Amino acid sequence: MKKAKVNKNKCLQCGGCVGVCPVGAVTLIDGKGIIIDKNKCIGCGKCKLVCPIGAIEIIKEDDDQ
Amino acid sequence: MKYLKKYDVIVVGAGPAGSICALECAKKGLSVLVVEKRQEIGAPVRCAEGLAKHWFDDIGIEVDPQYCRWKIIGGRVYSPSGKFVEITKDSEGFILERKIFEKKLAEKAIDGGAHYMVRSRVYDLIIEDGFVKGVKIDNGFEKFEVNCDVVVAADGVDSKIARMYGINTTADLNEVDSGFQYEMGGLNLENPELIHIFVGNEIAPRGYVWIFPKSKTSANVGIGIKGDDPKTAKEYLDNFIEEHSEIFKDAYPIEINSGVVPVGKPIEKPYGNGIIVIGDAARMVNPIHGGGIGLAMESGKIAAGILAKAKEKRDFSEETLKEFKEVWFKHRGEKLIKIWKARRFFEQLSDEDFEKLADILDGDAIYNIAHGSKIKELTKLFVKYPKLFNLAIKNLL
Numbered sequence: 001m002k003k004a005k006v007n008k009n010k011c012l013q014c015g016g017c018v019g020v021c022p023v024g025a026v027t028l029i030d031g032k033g034i035i036i037d038k039n040k041c042i043g044c045g046k047c048k049l050v051c052p053i054g055a056i057e058i059i060k061e062d063d064d065q
Numbered sequence: 066m067k068y069l070k071k072y073d074v075i076v077v078g079a080g081p082a083g084s085i086c087a088l089e090c091a092k093k094g095l096s097v098l099v100v101e102k103r104q105e106i107g108a109p110v111r112c113a114e115g116l117a118k119h120w121f122d123d124i125g126i127e128v129d130p131q132y133c134r135w136k137i138i139g140g141r142v143y144s145p146s147g148k149f150v151e152i153t154k155d156s157e158g159f160i161l162e163r164k165i166f167e168k169k170l171a172e173k174a175i176d177g178g179a180h181y182m183v184r185s186r187v188y189d190l191i192i193e194d195g196f197v198k199g200v201k202i203d204n205g206f207e208k209f210e211v212n213c214d215v216v217v218a219a220d221g222v223d224s225k226i227a228r229m230y231g232i233n234t235t236a237d238l239n240e241v242d243s244g245f246q247y248e249m250g251g252l253n254l255e256n257p258e259l260i261h262i263f264v265g266n267e268i269a270p271r272g273y274v275w276i277f278p279k280s281k282t283s284a285n286v287g288i289g290i291k292g293d294d295p296k297t298a299k300e301y302l303d304n305f306i307e308e309h310s311e312i313f314k315d316a317y318p319i320e321i322n323s324g325v326v327p328v329g330k331p332i333e334k335p336y337g338n339g340i341i342v343i344g345d346a347a348r349m350v351n352p353i354h355g356g357g358i359g360l361a362m363e364s365g366k367i368a369a370g371i372l373a374k375a376k377e378k379r380d381f382s383e384e385t386l387k388e389f390k391e392v393w394f395k396h397r398g399e400k401l402i403k404i405w406k407a408r409r410f411f412e413q414l415s416d417e418d419f420e421k422l423a424d425i426l427d428g429d430a431i432y433n434i435a436h437g438s439k440i441k442e443l444t445k446l447f448v449k450y451p452k453l454f455n456l457a458i459k460n461l462l
Contacts, residue, residue, distance in 0.1 A: 019234070020238055
């Protein structure tokens with residue numbers, strides 16, 4: 001399964017990815033940053049494309065262990 | 066800080082839409098709570114901060130030097146080769162200091178009787194019998210519920226509130242712009258009294274680079290590009306800065322910001338049982354230039370008028386609240402749809418077409434396009450240019 005992953009070092013926490021997620025998997029929590037709900041994420045990559053600074057990658061879930 | 070257990074209105078989001086809505090609700094005698102998820106109202110900035118002067122009169126806010134950072138008297142639009150058209154018609158305005166502007170709007174609303182919470186995230190709605198009856202809030206310390214008759218979703222492009230109710234506000238990638246901006250000092254600006262707009266498919270696909278001066282030597286330098294471009298907005302902007310050393314060779318950033326701007330059509334149904342959606346959350350943004358501060362405040366003001374009537378009738382059903390859409394659409398929405406069509410015209414142009422446009426269009430024509438007026442007359446200007454003419458007939462009318 002492909003999943004979106006935020007690079008927290010790059011992320012400016014603008015929340016731009018939240019509005020384009022078709023399944024509502026992305027949440028912005030002030031102080032914590034962008035949280036992606038792995039159970040909801042379908043790995044479509046829209047958040048990665050729209051991110052103004054390239055802070056989101058699409059990874060195979062196994063790579064994230 | 067005393068909060069009620071139940072408010073007439075809970076506004077989610079303390080941006081320009083939310084605070085003006087709260088202020089106007091309070092003025093009309095409604096009890097209102099504004100819930101903001103960020104720890105600081107106005108930050109981070111996700112905006113070029115330009116606001117035309119007429120909005121101050123339209124909305125009823127002061128031109129206050131505390132937040133009106135720099136006066137602008139017009140703008141220049143540059144073609145890819147550097148030809149420019151100057152726009153002066155009705156183009157007076159200000160570059161704001163939005164962090165101060167939004168706090169001042171909130172202070173004004175509080176003076177008017179509104180209550181505020183910050184760093185408080187609405188993680189769910191309370192829905193009973195299909196009606197929104199309150200919100201569930203997490204402020205990091207505790208989770209709690211507050212009841213209300215109606216929720217106003219003013220939670221921006223990253224809106225989740227309307228979705229919680231069941232209004233799909235998910236933005237199509239093709240209908241948003243990806244934005245990035247440096248606020249910079251040390252710029253070499255020849256005309257700091259003007260805003261500067263640079264268009265071109267290599268410069269900013271579907272969008273533009275902007276320089277919005279905040280003093281003689283400082284400015285917001287930003288970019289918006291189509292949401293699905295494989296390169297990032299930052300890459301395009303860094304490239305532009307690299308190629309314009311005449312402006313940027315002594316410049317350094319003092320702030321960086323990113324954000325996503327809705328440039329599609331406004332959402333079809335910005336209301337429901339006990340809910341109204343306003344501002345960026347309802348995609349009430351100018352699809353050509355991406356400006357939304359004035360439109361957001363306007364939608365908040367219109368919503369407050371409808372809410373006051375609903376309160377009088379004690380009826381917050383969608384039958385009553387749909388008047389918001391009707392009033393707003395007649396006043397503003399129709400025009401935004403025309404502008405959205407014009408956006409689709411522009412996004413199909415090549416760099417050569419932009420060069421032609423720089424010769425054909427004058428400042429007034431560009432102003433009219435960006436404001437959705439006299440669109441038919443525009444097509445007449447293209448009669449000699451078959452490609453432009455056909456695109457205009459197909460997209461604009």
